[in-house]
Amino acid sequence: MEQIEHMGRRGNPALRAAFPATIPVMTGYLCLGMAYGLLMAANGYGPLWALLMSLLVFGGSIQYVAITLLTTAFAPVQALLISIMVNARHMFYGLSLLEKYRGMGKVRPFLIFALTDETYSLVSTLEPPAGVERKDFYFWISLLDYGYWAVGSVLGGVIGSVLTFDSTGLDFALTALFVVLFMEQWKHAENRPAGVIGLVCTGVSLAVFGADNLVIPAMVLILIVLLGGRKKLCI
Amino acid sequence: MHLTPVETLITILALAAGVQLTRWLPFWLFPESKQPPVIVTYLGRVLPAAMMGLLVVYCLKSVAWLAAPHGAPELLGIAAVVVLHKWKDNVLLSIAGGTALYMLLIRVVFV
Numbered sequence: 092m093e094q095i096e097h098m099g100r101r102g103n104p105a106l107r108a109a110f111p112a113t114i115p116v117m118t119g120y121l122c123l124g125m126a127y128g129l130l131m132a133a134n135g136y137g138p139l140w141a142l143l144m145s146l147l148v149f150g151g152s153i154q155y156v157a158i159t160l161l162t163t164a165f166a167p168v169q170a171l172l173i174s175i176m177v178n179a180r181h182m183f184y185g186l187s188l189l190e191k192y193r194g195m196g197k198v199r200p201f202l203i204f205a206l207t208d209e210t211y212s213l214v215s216t217l218e219p220p221a222g223v224e225r226k227d228f229y230f231w232i233s234l235l236d237y238g239y240w241a242v243g244s245v246l247g248g249v250i251g252s253v254l255t256f257d258s259t260g261l262d263f264a265l266t267a268l269f270v271v272l273f274m275e276q277w278k279h280a281e282n283r284p285a286g287v288i289g290l291v292c293t294g295v296s297l298a299v300f301g302a303d304n305l306v307i308p309a310m311v312l313i314l315i316v317l318l319g320g321r322k323k324l325c326i
Numbered sequence: 327m328h329l330t331p332v333e334t335l336i337t338i339l340a341l342a343a344g345v346q347l348t349r350w351l352p353f354w355l356f357p358e359s360k361q362p363p364v365i366v367t368y369l370g371r372v373l374p375a376a377m378m379g380l381l382v383v384y385c386l387k388s389v390a391w392l393a394a395p396h397g398a399p400e401l402l403g404i405a406a407v408v409v410l411h412k413w414k415d416n417v418l419l420s421i422a423g424g425t426a427l428y429m430l431l432i433r434v435v436f437v
Binding site (some may be wrong): 114115118119122135136140143145146148149150152153154157159160162164165166167168170171172174175177178179180181182183184185186187188190192193194199203204206208212213215216221222227230240249259261263264265266267268269270271272273274276277282285286287288289290292293294297301304305309310313314317318324 | 328329330333334335336337338339340341342343344345346347348349350351352353356358362365366367368369371372373374375376377378379380381382383384385386387388400403404407408411412413417418420421422424427428429433437
């Protein structure tokens with residue numbers, strides 16, 4: 092990370108523009124990544140396992156879910172299906188970035204590989220400043236976020252191996268992060284109807300289908316309401 | 327550790343494959359060379375806000391609303407995040423403050 096920042100000072104305008112934008116994600120990812128590393132350590136998985144998981148899977152909620160999977164029985168097919176369902180919302184992210192990620196050339200595969208909730212919230216909201224190529228700007232945002240998460244999980248793993256720490260409740264940071272991102276969307280009045288639709292549809296889905304099966308029905312419901320209300324929502 | 331290292335590695339790869347499938351699928355369905363349908367462009371514009379709503383509720387899915395303390399720690403934690411964010415508009419402060427309050431509440435008040 093230091094090396095990357097050092098290069099930035101020497102003159103990489105895209106990195107210089109991207110870094111400040113990622114500071115909120117840095118704090119969130121270092122914190123959540125550390126909490127993750129600590130949880131892994133508490134379940135007998137050292138920092139290298141946490142790092143491997145963070146580099147290959149790179150998805151906050153599924154990595155937390157994965158701790159439960161790793162501590163029960165060996166069931167790779169179940170793991171694959173759960174992973175698809177937990178991360179199904181990424182398909183919606185991809186849909187809304189089709190335009191933005193057009194013509195990104197060589198960095199495009201990495202942008203898609205590393206698309207998380209938080210990176211998505213940044214790239215879907217931000218445009219690069221004048222003189223900075225879009226593809227470089229989004230590349231650095233994605234790479235920095237990827238790095239924060241990896242560094243955080245290793246730190247947490249190392250700390251967790253050395254000392255025992257009661258991290259109960261620390262995962263609330265994830266909830267807090269999404270509440271903040273929701274409020275950021277809320278700042279733009281035209282986003283509010285869709286925001287309310289997201290809350291209500293997911294709430295209904297939770298009440299009807301229960302905690303374990305809510306994501307897919309919620310996505311279907313959101314899709315139906317957004318498409319049905321298209322004329323009213325089209326601003 | 328409950329699984330063998332090889333089993334753990336296979337599980338990690340399965341998880342990674344699932345995540346990557348969800349990230350790549352839209353880009354495979356609507357390749358760069360083709361203009362996506364208007365309906366897809368519309369969804370691209372309204373989905374971000376809706377998904378943030380989904381993520382908030384998703385995080386609260388395991389709360390037992392009918393049993394004491396009826397989700398009070400979660401609701402108070404969220405209230406703290408909202409108030410802090412309205413007041414200072416500092417992402418780190420809002421997240422840290424809300425999480426600290428929540429951890430305090432579940433350890434000291436609603437034990």
